[in-house]
Amino acid sequence: MNVMHYCASVIGLYFVLLFAITCHVSGGQVSKQFKKQETPEGALQLTGYIKRQPVTRLKQCAGQCTHDDACFDFYYISEENICLLRDVNEQNVYSIQASQAVHYEHITGVYLECPVNNGGWAKARLQDGALYLFRLFTSTAVSQAQAVEYCQSIGSYPLRILTAEKMDFVQNNLTHCLGVSGQNFWVDGTNAEAANYSASDTYTTTENQIVPVNTNVLWGSSKGPNDNANEPRCIWIANRFSYYFDDVPCTFSGVKYICEKQLV
Numbered sequence: 001m002n003v004m005h006y007c008a009s010v011i012g013l014y015f016v017l018l019f020a021i022t023c024h025v026s027g028g029q030v031s032k033q034f035k036k037q038e039t040p041e042g043a044l045q046l047t048g049y050i051k052r053q054p055v056t057r058l059k060q061c062a063g064q065c066t067h068d069d070a071c072f073d074f075y076y077i078s079e080e081n082i083c084l085l086r087d088v089n090e091q092n093v094y095s096i097q098a099s100q101a102v103h104y105e106h107i108t109g110v111y112l113e114c115p116v117n118n119g120g121w122a123k124a125r126l127q128d129g130a131l132y133l134f135r136l137f138t139s140t141a142v143s144q145a146q147a148v149e150y151c152q153s154i155g156s157y158p159l160r161i162l163t164a165e166k167m168d169f170v171q172n173n174l175t176h177c178l179g180v181s182g183q184n185f186w187v188d189g190t191n192a193e194a195a196n197y198s199a200s201d202t203y204t205t206t207e208n209q210i211v212p213v214n215t216n217v218l219w220g221s222s223k224g225p226n227d228n229a230n231e232p233r234c235i236w237i238a239n240r241f242s243y244y245f246d247d248v249p250c251t252f253s254g255v256k257y258i259c260e261k262q263l264v
C-alpha cells in the first residue's frame with residue numbers, strides 16, 4: 001500500500017488496550033488499529049526503527065504510525081516523550097529499558113505488503129493474527145533444493161502452507177500481487193526422505209512438519225499427490241492449478257520461489 005493517507009479523526013479508545021484511527025485513503029476509508037503488546041523485562045534492543053519522533057502523547061505516536069505506510073508497529077517511550085516507528089526492513093537499533101516503553105502493533109485483519117522481486121522482506125498478517133515476512137525471487141528459477149538452500153541462507157524457508165487459513169491467505173492475497181500472479185512457486189514440502197515415494201502421507205517440510213495430504217483444502221483436483229512415482233516428488237503451487245498443491249519431480253529446475261519466515 002503506497003497510498004497517501006489523510007487521517008480524518010481519532011475515533012477513540014475502544015478498550016484500555018485498543019484504539020482506532022480512521023483515515024481516508026484515495027477516497028475510500030480504512031481504519032488502522034493497534035493493539036498493545038507485552039514487553040519483556042529489562043533492556044530492549046529495538047531493531048528496525050524508521051523514525052524517532054518527539055511526541056507528548058500515545059495517540060500522537062499512533063497517528064504517526066497510521067500516516068506512515070512503512071510503519072508496522074511502534075513503541076511509545078513516555079519518560080522520554082519519544083515515539084519509535086518501526087519497519088522490520090530497517091537495520092537501526094535503539095536501546096531502551098522495557099519498563100519505559102509501550103509497544104503497539106498494527107492489527108487490522110488480513111494485512112499484506114506485496115513482496116517486490118529481489119526486494120526486502122514484505123510484511124503480512126493472517127486471519128489468525130500470525131505475522132509473516134515474505135521475500136520474492138521470480139527472476140531466478142531453481143530446483144526445490146536450491147530454493148531451500150537459498151532461503152535457509154537468509155534465515156528462512158520456502159513458502160510453507162500447512163493450514164486452510166494459510167492457503168486461503170496465499171490464494172486470496174499473496175498470489176494477487178504483481179510478480180506473484182500467474183507464476184509457479186516451490187512450497188516447503190517433499191517426500192524425498194520417505195521410504196515409499198508412492199505413499200501419499202509422506203510429505204514433510206524442511207523442519208520435519210507433516211504436510212497434510214488427506215484433505216482437499218491444500219491439494220488440487222486430485223485431492224492429493226497424483227504422480228505416484230518411484231522417485232521423490234516436491235510440492236509446488238501452480239497458476240494453472242489455481243495455486244493448489246501439486247507434486248512434481250524435484251529435479252524441475254525452472255521454478256520460482258518465495259522465502260518466508262515468521263515474525264516473533
Ligand SMILES: [Ca+2]
Pocket residue numbers: 225226227246247248
Ligand atoms: Ca502431480
